[in-house]
Amino acid sequence: MKSSDFDFLLEQDLPxxxxxxxxxxxGNMGDITLRALHVLNLVDGIACEDTRHSAMLLNQFEIRKxxxxxHEHNEIEGAKxxxxxxxxxxxxxxxxxxxxxxxxxxxxxxVNEVTRAGxxxxxxxxxxxxxxxxxxxxxxxxxxxxxxxxLGFLSTQTKEFDLALNLIATSPLASIFYETPHRIEKTLLRxxxxxxxxxxxxxxxxxxxxxxxLVHIRADAIPKWLENANLKGEFVVIxxxxxxxxxxxxxxxxSRLAKMLTPYLGSKELSEILADYFQLxxxxxxxxxxxxxxxxxx
Ligand code: SAM
Numbered sequence: 001m002k003s004s005d006f007d008f009l010l011e012q013d014l015p016x017x018x019x020x021x022x023x024x025x026x027g028n029m030g031d032i033t034l035r036a037l038h039v040l041n042l043v044d045g046i047a048c049e050d051t052r053h054s055a056m057l058l059n060q061f062e063i064r065k066x067x068x069x070x071h072e073h074n075e076i077e078g079a080k081x082x083x084x085x086x087x088x089x090x091x092x093x094x095x096x097x098x099x100x101x102x103x104x105x106x107x108x109x110x111v112n113e114v115t116r117a118g119x120x121x122x123x124x125x126x127x128x129x130x131x132x133x134x135x136x137x138x139x140x141x142x143x144x145x146x147x148x149x150x151l152g153f154l155s156t157q158t159k160e161f162d163l164a165l166n167l168i169a170t171s172p173l174a175s176i177f178y179e180t181p182h183r184i185e186k187t188l189l190r191x192x193x194x195x196x197x198x199x200x201x202x203x204x205x206x207x208x209x210x211x212x213x214l215v216h217i218r219a220d221a222i223p224k225w226l227e228n229a230n231l232k233g234e235f236v237v238i239x240x241x242x243x244x245x246x247x248x249x250x251x252x253x254x255s256r257l258a259k260m261l262t263p264y265l266g267s268k269e270l271s272e273i274l275a276d277y278f279q280l281x282x283x284x285x286x287x288x289x290x291x292x293x294x295x296x297x298x
Pocket of ligand 1: 026027096098100101105129130179180204205207208209234235236
């Protein structure tokens, strides 16, 4: 590919002494972007999560550049080495094994260090499993009008894992997390035990790959689905947000927020904010707003 074929690639200035954070495909090589190829061809070197893995991707597109390894175990030291190259007015790219760096991947500390050192960090957007899954989740996002929280990988520690399950069960936002093939069955069964039966679960497996599978089920159908499920590959799971019932939350999140805000807002304003944020009916939110007022001004 010659840059001159696509003038728009030259529209954004790609300065020297900058780090380019470049998204790569999550499965199908066709999802590399023109800009990713342009920037990877332009830079002086590429830092990668795993040099052998990235060499295969780069070979495919005949990109030959110096590579350095920068992964979760050397992210800070790797950042320091890379900053020296930026001081020499070089352009460097960072790519993770798949998708967008910093999304459950190294990149966050690197970007922080490079920014703190005073250099520009420029995103070259592209594929990410969470974005692909969100774009086709439909029903599991409808309850929360498309709003969601991303939990990355759930913790392997029992206590934190249980906290995450609780967060998923009680949040009015849809919850999205990544899961590995060896943990997916256990995690789905724990969701089945924790969630109310009608919560919607969307399971996206092997996005953009040959055996892509997209499954919409209710929480109470999880065990039945698992009986014949293929659990190989990579997973994104989306759980719909919970419908709030006034009684459930009388002493919970909604009323806590209402009490915090009530000194500053009138009941009507407060109830509008609560209705919008927690997806409550006007009647429910107004009752909570009234309840949150200290007795003397009710
Ligand atoms: N940075 C990547 C991104 O932007 O999506 C995520 C990297 S994280 C180390 C890998 C996890 O992302 C996998 O275990 C899986 O949960 C999810 N994932 C990555 N590729 C996927 C795919 N093609 N289909 C489904 N999930 C995928």
